[in-house]
Amino acid sequence: MTGFDLGEALDRLDADLAGAPAAARHLLRALGSGSIGPPGACRPDRAEAARIEDLEDGLRTRYGAEFADPGWHGPTSFQRLVWQDTQTAATFARSGAVRALLRRRADGSEPVLAPGMTLSRALIGGLARNRPSYLLSACPNWRSRPALLPFDRLEDMAVGDRLQHAPYMVEAERLDAARALARCVVACSWGEEEGAGAGIEDGEAEAGFGRALRSASTAAVLSALERLCTPRIAARLMTGADNPSVTLPRMNGQCLEVMAEYNDLVAACGGDHARALGYGLVSHALDAKHLIAVLAAASAGPTAAGATGGTAHAHARDSVQRLLRGAAQGTLGAQAGALMRARLQQGLFLLWQDRKDLGLPQADLEDALALPVGKPL
Numbered sequence: 001m002t003g004f005d006l007g008e009a010l011d012r013l014d015a016d017l018a019g020a021p022a023a024a025r026h027l028l029r030a031l032g033s034g035s036i037g038p039p040g041a042c043r044p045d046r047a048e049a050a051r052i053e054d055l056e057d058g059l060r061t062r063y064g065a066e067f068a069d070p071g072w073h074g075p076t077s078f079q080r081l082v083w084q085d086t087q088t089a090a091t092f093a094r095s096g097a098v099r100a101l102l103r104r105r106a107d108g109s110e111p112v113l114a115p116g117m118t119l120s121r122a123l124i125g126g127l128a129r130n131r132p133s134y135l136l137s138a139c140p141n142w143r144s145r146p147a148l149l150p151f152d153r154l155e156d157m158a159v160g161d162r163l164q165h166a167p168y169m170v171e172a173e174r175l176d177a178a179r180a181l182a183r184c185v186v187a188c189s190w191g192e193e194e195g196a197g198a199g200i201e202d203g204e205a206e207a208g209f210g211r212a213l214r215s216a217s218t219a220a221v222l223s224a225l226e227r228l229c230t231p232r233i234a235a236r237l238m239t240g241a242d243n244p245s246v247t248l249p250r251m252n253g254q255c256l257e258v259m260a261e262y263n264d265l266v267a268a269c270g271g272d273h274a275r276a277l278g279y280g281l282v283s284h285a286l287d288a289k290h291l292i293a294v295l296a297a298a299s300a301g302p303t304a305a306g307a308t309g310g311t312a313h314a315h316a317r318d319s320v321q322r323l324l325r326g327a328a329q330g331t332l333g334a335q336a337g338a339l340m341r342a343r344l345q346q347g348l349f350l351l352w353q354d355r356k357d358l359g360l361p362q363a364d365l366e367d368a369l370a371l372p373v374g375k376p377l
Contacts (some may be wrong), residue, residue: 004172007338010133011214013175014345017132018210020182021353022203024128027189031105031120048100055091056111056119067114072143074246076287078117079126081140084168089177092123095184102188127185129353131210134288134346136178137339139168141284148268151261151281153312156253159281167269167278170339205362209352212369213345218337219328221344224368225295228351228360234296236358237350238289251293256316258285263319273326273336286323288346294320 059067063081066073073081082088091097104110105120112118126135144164145151151159213221235248245254258281265282269275276282284290298317326332327340351358352365 006137006170006335007341009170009172009175010137010338010342013132013136013179014210014214016179017182017186018207019203020127020132020186021129022206023186023189024124026203027102027124027185028128030189031102045096045100045103048094048097049104051091051097052101052104052119055087056113058087059085059113059119066140066142067117069143070115070117071245073114073141075117075122075125076130077140077284078114079122079130080135080138082119082122083126083135083178083181084140084174086174086177088123089174089181092181092184093177095187098184098188123181124185127182131213131342131346131349132178132182133342134349136175137170137342138287138346139278139280139283141287142280145281146265146279149261149265151258153260154257156250157257157281157285164280167275168280168283169274169278170335206352209365210349212366213348216369217328218330218341218344220369221341221348222324222328224365225292225344225347226299227368228364229292229295229299229347231296231300233351233358233360234292237292237354246289248293248296251290252297253313255285255290255294255320256313258282259316259319259323260312262316262323273323273332274339277336277339286340286343288343288350291320291324291343292347292350 059082062085066077066081092101101110101120101123105118110118110120113122142162142164143160144162145154145159146167147163147165216224231248238246238248238251245251262276262282265279266273266276277286294317298321323332323340324344327337327344330337332340348365348369351360354360355362355365
């Protein structure tokens with residue numbers, strides 16, 4: 001898109017919604033405790049409820065095959081799917097629609113879209129767990145192969161035969177719609193003043209860490225991840241997913257299987273890294289947790305569990321390193337660099353969110369980004 005600076009747009013989105021993840025977590029806690037929010041914030045609205053039901057029917061029509069395959073599409077994939085859906089953004093462009101959704105969840109009438117996943121859980125949980133830039137820039141991990149290459153060696157990924165012919169490309173209009181949606185969620189959490197809950201929990205510190213991520217160069221973010229992503233830290237992060245496929249060896253192997261084909265895919269895309277990254281299979285293999293797994297395995301040396309695999313995996317590890325270095329050095333192109341930056345930032349954000357469970361001191365995160373330890377972020 002002419003004149004569209006994706007990196008600037010993603011940074012602006014994260015800046016505008018700096019308190020949104022903390023607000024979404026606050027809202028989830030309120031729902032769990034039976035106190036949805038400020039008095040009167042969730043009055044039922046039959047018209048809004050009907051629009052939500054229409055949306056759910058549309059989501060089932062468009063993504064029914066994905067909803068039926070939870071072993072492949074985990075919670076993060078479902079969350080990105082919902083946030084990137086244009087009908088979802090249009091439905092929840094008003095706070096009243098979010099309130100109607102919350103009422104349905106509170107009274108137990110919300111239907112299940114996929115095992116363990118409802119619309120509210122995807123919508124609010126997605127914002128609670130992810131940076132907005134990541135929700136909108138990483139394609140859901142569709143279980144399909146790009147039509148350009150056979151990807152014959154995908155054993156651990158267990159990818160199906162369906163072909164995805166068009167890569168996902170981020171558009172300015174999609175980011176604007178998501179911004180409006182997120183603000184409606186925030187308004188239903190804190191009340192009409194979006195900043196009212198900034199002091200709850202560690203929201204202020206998280207917003208500050210977000211500012212540090214936005215101001216740090218891609219090279220600095222990558223360096224911080226390389227420093228922090230030890231096998232111990234990565235294994236603990238993967239274990240939290242409670243999924244047998246989400247382990248350090250499996251995640252590392254899944255990434256490397258796809259990356260063994262990456263250079264050929266880029267060539268088939270005319271050298272355009274952004275198009276190659278837009279394919280769901282590649283986007284899945286290079287999501288934040290997969291990158292953490294690869295970096296952790298690399299830090300343990302070539303004989304680490306899951307890091308072996310002969311010539312193909314050695315070639316794949318080189319491909320990952322070239323891609324990461326290209327993002328850090330600005331040689332991938334502006335769009336591809338922005339897409340990789342969002343993934344790397346999300347990796348550090350996950351470490352920040354889970355730092356207590358990971359046994360990762362906040363000072364280590366601050367120091368990794370060259371922040372003054374012990375001072376406000």
